[in-house]
Amino acid sequence: MPFANSQTEPRLHHVQCLGASGLHRMAYWEWGAADNPRVLVCVHGLSRQGRDFDKLARTMLDQYRVICPDVVGRGQSDFLADPSGYQLPAYVADMVTLLARLDARQLHWVGTSMGGLIGMGLASLANSPIERLVLNDVGPAIAPEALARIGTYVGAALQWPSVEAAADYLLTISQGFGPHSREQWLELTQAMVKPAKATDGAAVWEPHYDPGIAVPFRAITPEIAKAGEAQLWKAYDAVRCPTLLLRGAESDLLTIETAREMTCRGPRAELHELPGVGHAPTLVHDDQIAVVRDFLLGS
Template sequence: MDRNGIVEHFICVRDGLTVFAAEYPAAGPQTGRDPLLPVICLPGLSRNSRDFHRFAQAISTDQAKPRRVIAIDYRGRGRSDWDPDPCRYQLSVEAGDVLEICSTLDIDAALFVGTSRGGLILHLLPGMAPDLSRGNILNDIGPVIEIDGLLAIARYLNNEGRYPSWRAAATALKMLHGPAFPALEAADWDEMALSLYRQADGVILPDFDPALVAPLLELSAATPLADLWPLFERLRDRPLMVIRGETSTLLSQETVDAMAGRHPALQSLTVAGQGHAPLLHLPGVIAPIKAFLSTLD
């Protein structure tokens, strides 16, 4: 356990790679006869467990219902091994890693939060482990992905730089993403830099395997994307919340409306002043999430 009370797990998965998961134990005694369902956090394409640090703290120390929280680094990100075969950087493999982590940590039922790519993994899990997810939160992702937003992600990930200081990294993030995130303050950009980058040999650099970006560079505006609506149908029988950034270019309001039409109990939240993908621990976001989670035990 580190000085912040986080339990660090390094788990060897089926093909020999080691993947990392950060566990935030529930603070205080659990109420009721059975423990509350844990929350498992799945990050975006190039992001990692640190993206959920403030969120996990808020959920694990909630005064009313503190929950165990697990935040995962997929292979090739954060503190997990880079895969020597980049072809294995795909959703089905990463979903399999999530299942192995859950098995190792004795989790047979949980609530899930999936940001961007993490939400796509949540579309796969019901077909792989039907009883595992008891409720899902999709953070700025849905069964229709806007190609313009995906191409924008490819461009900025391909042009990720190296910075001489953490301040320079935070400044670069604000220059790139600031127009889509007017709600963020200076401290938020500093925290984002700490979650997205690592320091090596005195340089601040992206904390992911650059091979992750290669498939995105093959996309164009004419590239047909997969039809994910059949997978979304598998989410209809369990509680679902979708969060959309007000300025998101990846998830449209039209898609959210269509999701609500197919999942009548869907809860949706549009986050003002944020784009792709909203920070979940900020005021106006964390409270509705807590309220949603509180109904799922």
Template sequence: MHFRSRDGLRLAYDVAGSGPPLLCLAGLTRNMDDFEPVIEHFADRARIIRLDSRGRGGSDHDPDFMNYSLLCEGRDVLDLLDHLGLAKVAILGTSRGGLIAMTLAVGHKQRLTGVCLNDIGPMIDPAGLGYIMSYLGKRPGYADFDDAADQLVTKMARRFPGVSRETWRTYATRLWDEAPDGLALRYDPNLRHAVAEASATDAMPDLWPLFDALDGLPLAVIRGVNSDILSAETLHEMQRRRPDMIAAEVPDRGHVPFLDEPESLAALSAFLDRLPCGSH
């Protein structure tokens, strides 16, 4: 399914299940397929809405890469809610999707019923950003999904030890497309320019006010123990500020957990329990 953003882009979304609406927002280079485990486990408890942000997955690429911003992508979320006739929604945000959720809490908190953050918080480890820039906008260099699965088992072993080849192959099919000359990106490579422009200054913006804006909303966070984006210290400070927050740490996972782990599923289940039943 598709809808039009206020500036005319055709954006892809999907709806499955029934219950209180849960909007799933993927990470910087990712797409709605990352949330297949959420549909598998929770479609009987929530109306699961998945959005491909502009420039990702099945959504149009933006001719102006500067529109790949948290504010613009947040407006796309509001446009989708209006398209669906939803006054309020809970958000499950992976990485950048969580940053969009926190941004919305500042100016449009009345549209939110709760937020679950997947491996993201108000402080981002510079080492993780450096790793992202090492591959952002570049084709992965794998011949096909099987080649990717074979190599990822070894390449990702430090942050994701023990993950099976089958799981990595599934991951590859969600993230890339097969092309005659090897795996291709499922996102606009100009995202690299947008991120580079946004981080051109050395100073990282203070995101704690965005986190604090979630006050009063049901809140959960899932962290990969080996994450290079969300540190244990940042998680502890989040817990200090929000002692009521559901928090789960997933062993043998880096950035980001796949959301099919027992710890992730338990946190999501507890989060859904806290959402108001009527969110329309």
């Protein structure tokens, strides 16, 4: 039975997680009725944060309690003292802690890029609670050209005089997100920046993530990448739940060859390509949301 859909803003919570260097807090945004046993977890990409899913959450909270975490090192979550802790297995462990807090009876997952890899890792585990999985423009094999592109900007020390200026810059490195109105882009930018002070004391804005997330990312060698890809394919092949694979038709991260292979092995994902978009669809457009909603609520 549908739940009342009157919420316009999420509730912010934190859960304490255990990492290699001790405890840290992970923030998560909660939409919808707290007593809804049906939970949808939405997890963002490498340098993004949970408020990316505001539009999707507002659309889905009539059916779900929607949970959008800020992966550690991003948004309202703690930054790690040791940046080597920003690794996929650690993110999966944090999400296990979060899922224990949520105590969901029915769990669905939407993951964009890195968030998809985290979901894949969770869904591959024995007795995984994930019943439906959406992988947004990501798979076990990641094109090295995309890694090189991302490496040119992630972790850079940046400051802007206003949110509008930050939006202008972020647009230059986010062409793959596809076309957006100025209003949509500003909404996607708001939670990506936080107020700070320049060396001269002036008020400025800076990225709302720890630059240290780039440390393990930039340590990836061809050998590490090859070994990681083999592990990710092993995880993907262990996924048993129905899986939807979204691909930006112009994506430089998820190649069409990898996408097609994902339809033939493991959970045999249902592939849906989105024209005019690269890496990665933002899921703020009605047509993109409709594809996700139809899959999640389908029989």
